[in-house]
Amino acid sequence: MADRYNSMELMICLAARYLEDGSTVVVGTGAPCAAAMLAQKTCSPNLMVMFEAGGAGPILPSMPISVGDSRTFYKGLFAGSMAEIMDACQRGMVDYTFLGGAQIDPYGNINSTVIGEHARPKVRFPGSGGANDLASLCWRTMMITPQDAKRFVPKCDFVTSPGYLTGPGAREAAGLPPGTGPYKVITQLAVIGFDETTKRMKVEAMHPGVTREDVIKNTGFELLWADDVFVSAPPTEEELRILRDEVDPYRYIIGRG
Amino acid sequence: MKVMGQGEGRLFTDPDANRAREYFRGKSRALKSKLTTVSEAVAGLIRDGDYVAVGGFGTNRIPTALLHEIVRQRKKGLGLSGHTATHDFQILAAGGCINRCDVAYVVGLEARGLSRNSRRLFESGGLEVTEWTNAALAWRYRAAAMGVPFIPARTMLGTDTFRKSAAKEIECPYTGEKLVALPALYPDVALVHVHRADVYGNCQVDGIMVADQELTRAAKKVIVTCERLIPNDEIRKNPEKTAITYFTVDAVVEVPFGSYPGNMAGEYFSDEEHLREWLAAEENAEAFRAFLDKYIYGTKDFNEYLQLCGGLAKMQKLRALELLSVPKGGE
Numbered sequence: 001m002a003d004r005y006n007s008m009e010l011m012i013c014l015a016a017r018y019l020e021d022g023s024t025v026v027v028g029t030g031a032p033c034a035a036a037m038l039a040q041k042t043c044s045p046n047l048m049v050m051f052e053a054g055g056a057g058p059i060l061p062s063m064p065i066s067v068g069d070s071r072t073f074y075k076g077l078f079a080g081s082m083a084e085i086m087d088a089c090q091r092g093m094v095d096y097t098f099l100g101g102a103q104i105d106p107y108g109n110i111n112s113t114v115i116g117e118h119a120r121p122k123v124r125f126p127g128s129g130g131a132n133d134l135a136s137l138c139w140r141t142m143m144i145t146p147q148d149a150k151r152f153v154p155k156c157d158f159v160t161s162p163g164y165l166t167g168p169g170a171r172e173a174a175g176l177p178p179g180t181g182p183y184k185v186i187t188q189l190a191v192i193g194f195d196e197t198t199k200r201m202k203v204e205a206m207h208p209g210v211t212r213e214d215v216i217k218n219t220g221f222e223l224l225w226a227d228d229v230f231v232s233a234p235p236t237e238e239e240l241r242i243l244r245d246e247v248d249p250y251r252y253i254i255g256r257g
Numbered sequence: 258m259k260v261m262g263q264g265e266g267r268l269f270t271d272p273d274a275n276r277a278r279e280y281f282r283g284k285s286r287a288l289k290s291k292l293t294t295v296s297e298a299v300a301g302l303i304r305d306g307d308y309v310a311v312g313g314f315g316t317n318r319i320p321t322a323l324l325h326e327i328v329r330q331r332k333k334g335l336g337l338s339g340h341t342a343t344h345d346f347q348i349l350a351a352g353g354c355i356n357r358c359d360v361a362y363v364v365g366l367e368a369r370g371l372s373r374n375s376r377r378l379f380e381s382g383g384l385e386v387t388e389w390t391n392a393a394l395a396w397r398y399r400a401a402a403m404g405v406p407f408i409p410a411r412t413m414l415g416t417d418t419f420r421k422s423a424a425k426e427i428e429c430p431y432t433g434e435k436l437v438a439l440p441a442l443y444p445d446v447a448l449v450h451v452h453r454a455d456v457y458g459n460c461q462v463d464g465i466m467v468a469d470q471e472l473t474r475a476a477k478k479v480i481v482t483c484e485r486l487i488p489n490d491e492i493r494k495n496p497e498k499t500a501i502t503y504f505t506v507d508a509v510v511e512v513p514f515g516s517y518p519g520n521m522a523g524e525y526f527s528d529e530e531h532l533r534e535w536l537a538a539e540e541n542a543e544a545f546r547a548f549l550d551k552y553i554y555g556t557k558d559f560n561e562y563l564q565l566c567g568g569l570a571k572m573q574k575l576r577a578l579e580l581l582s583v584p585k586g587g588e
Contacts, residue, residue: 029368052391053314053341054465061581065529066367068314068341070522070579073464081466082314082340083399086392090411109416113388118421124379126371128418129341129362133392136412159417174415175426175435252368 007188008257013235032098089137108163108182111156135161140183147187164199262426266387272440308336312449315343320450322559328352397442401475447476458506464522526578
């Protein structure tokens with residue numbers, strides 16, 4: 001990979017480009033928030049950024065540490081409640097959300113609860129928080145996540161948040177709102193979408209310098225491949241400048257790349 | 258109504274709206290002073306075994322003084338609503354105060370990392386757990402606040418989060434669609450920290466409410482700490498600013514910097530250094546015991562804790578951070 005940028009910077013830039021102007025997105029802290037801030041300063045000045053604790057439409061002065069800290073409604077349009085943000089998601093007013101987890105399966109189901117037995121887990125993670133709600137109720141769920149065979153597993157130990165569950169029609173059968181579900185998974189290697197028919201992960205793009213073998217080696221299940229897999233467009237100088245100077249000057253997030 | 262499925266988890270609280278009404282029937286509506294102290298409020302209103310819920314959001318506008326006092330008074334067997342409970346969960350877990358938890362988000366401190374001691378509590382099987390989500394808990398408070406036994410929603414469906422919850426799947430009587438029925442959550446005690454309150458318990462909050470309005474209406478007893486006590490006249494000047502109404506409140510205590518080391522919107526930012534010290538101390542059992550002795554068991558009240566953490570000078574620094582008045586590089 002070129003030395004001009006690191007993998008975290010690349011993932012953030014790619015994610016930002018999916019957030020079109022005039023859309024709504026619920027984000028957490030970290031890379032998703034950086035992507036939303038970058039989008040606001042580049043392609044989508046009118047992106048409505050929302051936080052589950054109640055803040056919405058802030059002019060973020062710096063990266064929030066918590067999705068409930070005061071930066072999340074700094075010069076904001078709205079400072080309300082958890083229920084009000086989640087109501088908006090359930091009502092169908094939120095276009096995008098970003099999630100992550102310890103495990104993700106071919107259908108985009110996510111585990112952020114336990115490894116091992118639930119009653120006495122080998123490892124306990126925080127749990128759903130708002131993730132299950134956002135994955136259930138927002139139109140399109142995105143993920144920015146490191147990709148390796150331990151994280152990309154055939155089956156999650158625990159399905160905390162719904163992807164396409166067991167495949168076509170499963171979300172609707174479970175009672176989840178129609179037309180919702182995972183959209184893109186952005187990793188340090190590739191951009192992965194979901195196949196229309198099978199609802200399984202399908203590689204759409206690989207980043208510059210990445211080979212099919214790299215992607216396969218870092219996935220614990222069989223991936224589908226688009227007919228026309230393309231090379232991700234690397235960050236522009238302008239994107240990198242804004243990301244480094246304005247979005248994350250202390251390198252809290254991009255320092256992890 | 259047709260029930261189509263049910264989670265395996267235990268329901269820790271009674272969703273019966275009529276029994277809740279009987280309780281609320283007996284609750285005082287008198288406009289009288291509820292001013293007290295942290296230690297009296299905790300001793301008088303929280304019993305071992307109670308189910309408690311905490312306002313704010315993890316490290317933001319949390320009632321730290323009350324949480325420390327619960328640990329100091331060695332309360333036992335508490336149930337907890339884990340609606341993004343981060344530093345609040347960490348404190349109660351450290352004191353060994355809780356034995357059951359409705360989990361939406363616990364153990365982690367968001368971007369700061371995971372609490373090792375809190376994880377140990379789960380991984381040793383020392384906690385009975387029912388899974389939920391943040392929206393589910395917020396809406397469960399809302400159902401209780403509305404005075405109805407459940408509220409329908411469209412979350413949790415199809416997942417293990419539902420399977421380990423105590424929710425039910427029902428058929429919508431209008432559309433025939435599958436919905437989740439979330440049982441009303443009436444906590445025994447709610448603990449909240451607000452910006453301003455009068456002696457009767459009318460409260461004003463700046464910034465996000467998180468779930469505090471629903472929570473304080475749902476809880477049988479409510480303990481409020483506030484940054485500042487204000488005269489009742491101030492409340493009456495701007496009644497639209499009243500976020501919590503006096504008749505839901507049982508105790509009021511003025512605790513300046515009461516959310517420290519958490520963030521209080523417009524007042525002070527979180528003390529990241531101290532929160533890191535907490536997380537680091539948990540890496541070693543002996544060091545952690547010494548840490549708790551120093552900051553909680555060995556202090557007589559919250560003011561002593563604030564002094565240990567740097568006192569007014571530290572608070573002024575956090576205030577500058579909150580108000581973005583620190584020059585770049587001046588940290």
